[in-house]
Amino acid sequence: MGALDGKLAIITGGSTGIGLAIAERYAIEGAEVVIAGRNKGRMDEALARIGHGARGVVTDVGDEAQVQRLIDSVPRVDLLVTCAGGAVFGPVETVPMSAWRALFNDRFFGQLSACRYAVPKMAEGSAIVLCSGIAGHAALANYAGGAGLCGAINAMGRSLAIELAPKGIRVNVLSPGLTRDTAIDWGVPASQVGAFLDTLASNVPMKRPGVPRDMADAAWFLATCAYATGMVLDVDGGWTAV
Numbered sequence: 001m002g003a004l005d006g007k008l009a010i011i012t013g014g015s016t017g018i019g020l021a022i023a024e025r026y027a028i029e030g031a032e033v034v035i036a037g038r039n040k041g042r043m044d045e046a047l048a049r050i051g052h053g054a055r056g057v058v059t060d061v062g063d064e065a066q067v068q069r070l071i072d073s074v075p076r077v078d079l080l081v082t083c084a085g086g087a088v089f090g091p092v093e094t095v096p097m098s099a100w101r102a103l104f105n106d107r108f109f110g111q112l113s114a115c116r117y118a119v120p121k122m123a124e125g126s127a128i129v130l131c132s133g134i135a136g137h138a139a140l141a142n143y144a145g146g147a148g149l150c151g152a153i154n155a156m157g158r159s160l161a162i163e164l165a166p167k168g169i170r171v172n173v174l175s176p177g178l179t180r181d182t183a184i185d186w187g188v189p190a191s192q193v194g195a196f197l198d199t200l201a202s203n204v205p206m207k208r209p210g211v212p213r214d215m216a217d218a219a220w221f222l223a224t225c226a227y228a229t230g231m232v233l234d235v236d237g238g239w240t241a242v
């Protein structure tokens with residue numbers, strides 16, 4: 001018996017990094033998992049790793065019609081986890097506005113539209129896990145648009161939590177700290193990413209970056225704790241406690 005037996009979980013961004021770890025964890029706990037991402041090759045590799053009958057729907061979450069098609073492909077939604085999207089880093093005077101707009105389109109409107117189409121298919125007892133990042137409350141340089149985005153997602157999660165509580169739908173936000181072993185483009189050559197993250201992590205109280213499995217542990221809690229709603233859960237090795 002798994003804690004998520006009989007649950008149908010949609011996980012956007014489930015083909016790499018944090019979303020993949022959550023998909024693996026939910027599948028091991030008994031959920032029927034459907035992942036979404038843009039790249040079919042990456043998705044197929046992820047599905048082979050997740051096993052347990054998981055399936056994928058190629059989806060660009062920045063395109064509302066594709067999000068609607070993803071939700072149309074399932075009979076109901078018990079768990080919705082929205083991890084799809086990347087990051088953009090750089091000084092405010094050099095990052096083009098189009099890059100910040102694209103980031104908002106994928107990560108803010110992508111998550112909002114997933115909720116828009118999934119909620120009518122969610123019964124009492126179901127749950128939504130949005131994904132932001134600690135930049136929503138911890139100041140990070142060279143991430144002005146991303147910080148604003150994370151704050152917006154946190155606010156969206158709290159608003160949806162009180163809106164959907166009467167329907168018995170819980171809404172929480174997973175707010176990852178620095179997390180390694182993901183496909184995020186940190187703006188440094190691939191061979192230097194490990195050292196780059198270790199340097200950043202020297203300021204983290206736990207002195208290490210997180211790993212996707214840490215985020216999956218938190219997403220499991222948010223899927224199963226029946227009294228958790230309206231939370232922004234920072235999983236960051238103590239970064240935001242300092």
Ligand SMILES: NC(=O)c1ccc[n+]([C@@H]2O[C@H](COP(=O)([O-])OP(=O)(O)OC[C@H]3O[C@@H](n4cnc5c(N)ncnc54)[C@H](OP(=O)(O)O)[C@@H]3O)[C@@H](O)[C@H]2O)c1
Nearest residue numbers: 013016017018037038039060061084085133179182183184
């Ligand atoms: N890693 C960190 O330190 C960190 C910290 C704070 C917050 N976060 C956030 O956590 C979330 C997961 O990130 P991650 O670290 O696991 O990065 P990742 O390994 O790059 O995973 C991102 C996932 O989203 C998918 N994706 C990207 N754009 C998409 C789109 N438009 N439509 C559908 N799928 C899309 C990617 O697959 P395809 O490319 O195939 O579409 C991939 O599966 C992101 O929102 C990220 O910004 C990460």
